[in-house]
Amino acid sequence: MTTDGRLVRGERTRTAVLDAAVALASEAGLGGLSLGQLAERLEVSKSGLFAHWKSKEELQLATIEHARGQWATDVVSPALAQPRGVRRLFALHESRLDFYTRKALPGGCFFANAKFEFIGRSGVVPDRLATVHLEWFELLERLAREAVEAGELVPGTHIEDLVFEIDAAGVAALLNFRLVARGPQEARRVVLRRLRDLATDPTLLPEE
């Protein structure tokens, strides 16, 4: 690495590989991610990849972190730009749906696919995915709690169920959107209606 902050050759390669890996894994699955295909797509040698990661598993873990960074940038950050409370909570839901609709990844969503792929399996990769999954839930939960504390959601709000509903709508939106070209509209409407029901001041939210 150079003493200043410039990207050296290897680091540039690393980023390019991980970009392609996230895209490829969103299609073929994180397990189905093939080093041969990845190398071919990037026009580098397969063995060259092993100069950066010792094994496929290590590359998978790096791919997860990379996808997590993209998610933070593309989905979480825009939502955090909204004022704290029910508006920020709904913004997070909306930017998630946007992410799917924008077709950012050919396979829909890296994390949703990976989670379903590794259901019931154990190992460091599934473990890491489970942790990321929990983080996402905790973020939703935090935003919901803040909305209650700000007095923008009625005091008795069952936060656990609300978080479940919002997340469920997102997952189902992805599935239906890609499968039968429906989903995001319903997911938006359903959550919006739910939040307006719970909001102390419904005018904070869009009209629908």
Next chain:
Amino acid sequence: MTTDGRLVRGERTRTAVLDAAVALASEAGLGGLSLGQLAERLEVSKSGLFAHWKSKEELQLATIEHARGQWATDVVSPALAQPRGVRRLFALHESRLDFYTRKALPGGCFFANAKFEFIGRSGVVPDRLATVHLEWFELLERLAREAVEAGELVPGTHIEDLVFEIDAAGVAALLNFRLVARGPQEARRVVLRRLRDLATDPTLLPEE
């Protein structure tokens, strides 16, 4: 084949293979389904499988039909035993959650996994999966419509959104249950509350 209805040797093999194939595919994915592993698990030769199906794709299609039959028996039929209306609709949701909780398949749910696996891909297998997906939605929609027509759900009920919510709860239950040992309780509670809100006679439904 014999003239009477008995299962001949080949048919028995076929059933045994498809049982194992559904289980294996629910773990490894329908694409990741390996003929070698399948043959090994059943203690038959790999080439023997080709006496029954001409290609892997044909076996995949047969596996889908087999899983569809299991779903019809284990999930749909029990629900249809309930009286038509809001009770039958909720029973379908419950028997679906039961199916997951019972851990009938090691990988959670054959269809949910397969759908996510084939998101964004095309071919006869994804096409068939999409059709089965649509059938499921149509069933939910029919039961919901019947509940409205029976006067058990308020007339203005937005059926499309209700179906989306129920299905979303099911998918999320599966995902969260297997990943973080939570889900089915929320999925049951959330849908039950929603249906009680919409029901003209809430006493038709459980207390929660």
Next chain:
DNA sequence: TATCTTTACGACCGATCGGTCTTATTCATA
């Protein structure tokens, strides 16, 4: 009993899988 189809097996095929090893080049630093 003789015949024909169904069912199953073992040997084998080319392609691809993840991974190793040796060698060559690039590049920051001393």
Next chain:
DNA sequence: TATGAATAAGACCGATCGGTCGTAAAGATA
């Protein structure tokens, strides 16, 4: 400018992939 680490390529490895082929039982039918 010399040096050593980082980066990359190519040849190669055993294992497994989906799939083919020839052959041998098993079972139904005549």
